[in-house]
Amino acid sequence: MGRTLYEKIWDDHVIAGEGETPLLYVDLHLVHEVTSPQAFDGLRLNGRRVRRPERTLATADHNVPTDPLSVPVSDPVSRRQLEALEENCGEFGVTLFPRGHANQGIVHVIGPELGVSQPGTVIVCGDSHTSTHGALGALAFGIGTSEVEHVLATQTLVSQRAKTMAVTVTGRLRPGVSAKDLVLAIVARLGTGGGAGYVIEYRGEAIRALSVEGRMTVCNMSIEAGARAGLVGVDDATIDYLRGRPGVASGDAFEAQASAWRRFTSDDDAVFDAEVVLDATAIVPNVTWGTNPSQVVALDGVIPSSIDAEADMREAHERALAYMGLEAGTPVRDIAVDVVFIGSCTNSRIEDLRAAAEVAAGHHVSPHVRALVVPGSHRVKAQAEAEGLDRVFLAAGFEWREPGCSMCLGMNPDQLTPGQRSASTSNRNFEGRQGRGGRTHLVSPAVAAATAVAGRFAAPGDLS
């Protein structure tokens, strides 16, 4: 019987003697300032070293300000955490891209763009959106700080084999429907716990037709359906994406590597433990209305009523409506927003910024809206500026900021104030996620840009 992609990567990396707990060997350990200080402390307390510093790469992203780089980090607690990362990386010999470095950015943006996230590898990071790197055919998942310490000390993880789920998306997405709309539809279908215990492999014509960056958007939100990892098998698009990246070989050496990568797909006769099929042609631009990412409604729709919810979901539905300050039956397009955030590891790559800029061009942000564009990395920012996207955004009244996680989780000063409502291209609409009392609606970059202009939820086609 054939093997799934997950099983191939697992088999390549598992270390398990007779009757022993399996260890999974880690090829790339990505580190950031928030979930690592206690892990480095643990190493120090026990007199341990980092086993493979050259397999470890660190950057500052979660609480860096997105102000101009000349402005110092004003929050002393954030500054202390950023300094701790620099001290720890220095002491343990780990390469660090600190604030302002040309390679710095959101950890899940820089891994792929630097070409260090490669097919068939095991990638971990103390961050649940590590699933993003699965778009390149890597087994990538988030871990807690104790596991960060374990990987630093041993280059392995104590691991149990996961179940496999195929999410097959047949047909093609219609024009104006993006990877974000697709993954919101998938999360709505599976629910926040539907993927628990599984590694998801995204398959089918619609996934093949996505760019690698679009696949990253999809894999990124696997965790919102409860799955620790999402995967897409290697194809021409994967290889074309990686060719020429700083972290990969060049010339013939790259092509040899690329042919070796082609085995990182599921075999035709591989069997998955579960399979879910979606019809891409039925997917429409989506918006979340509630306080978890499975609470999704069509942009063309109305806020759903708890009467239509499953019995055990009704109370949570009512709580979500109350928190969001919404009434069932309200058309989504009637809802005004205060803030628009374009950024995060879900949607801050060059294609996302192009999609938003195309909508924004020739328009202006509504006078009562604050709109932020936060590129995912310095490389994305430089590319966008080379294409003139910064000027498009600035002319349209958007803020053009320095890279980082920013308002996705509000650990830096980019936060909602209580009661403020956002249209956000990020991944979580949890209570308080973007700032205490803030109300988050997740959308695609194109819908975010149109909403910024209209001042209420809008599709690009709604703008005159």
Add this chain to the structure above:
Amino acid sequence: MKSVRVVEGRAVPLERADVDTDQIIPSEWLKRVERTGFGRGLFSEWRDDPGFVLNQAEYAGATILVAGPRFGTGSSREHAVWALMDHGFAAIVAPSFGDIFRNNSSKQGLVIVQLPSEDVEALTALVKNSPTLLVVIDVVNLEIEVPQANWRRPFVLDPSTQERLLNGWDDIGLTLRRDEEIAAFESHYAPPSWTGLVDA
């Protein structure tokens, strides 16, 4: 980590579904570089509400949290586990849990008891009616019991988690004992290289 063989104490019913780790400990608390002191941040968005169950005098000092389905989904922050334990919780009972949260709990010795929804509802009803009831979680025999109510249910832990809880084993210490095995793997394994990555 400390050995855990039994958790005995009073239980507090949370009665909310989809309590993600952002709710357990909001991100503003994640800037700390220490591993202690997170208890003050536990459920901090809800703690101002005098009606919130953790503010009820009859549940003060409870060591077992009875939660709704999909507890601990979302962010990988282990700070959620640190906050629950720093507050005084030693075990969480719920119908389902986020995978990363469950893993993080096992590293710290926070006991995860997954029960069918109807059992969690029954336990919730018991401790709502009598907040002083003693709840006993036996990690050796994998049973949860309310002796005064004559209520008892089995639960499942994967054998390696149970073994580590009972012995208080530290994963890193255990794995480092397998250093030769890891080195042997490395000797025949060609990891990907990214030598072209110039630290510009």
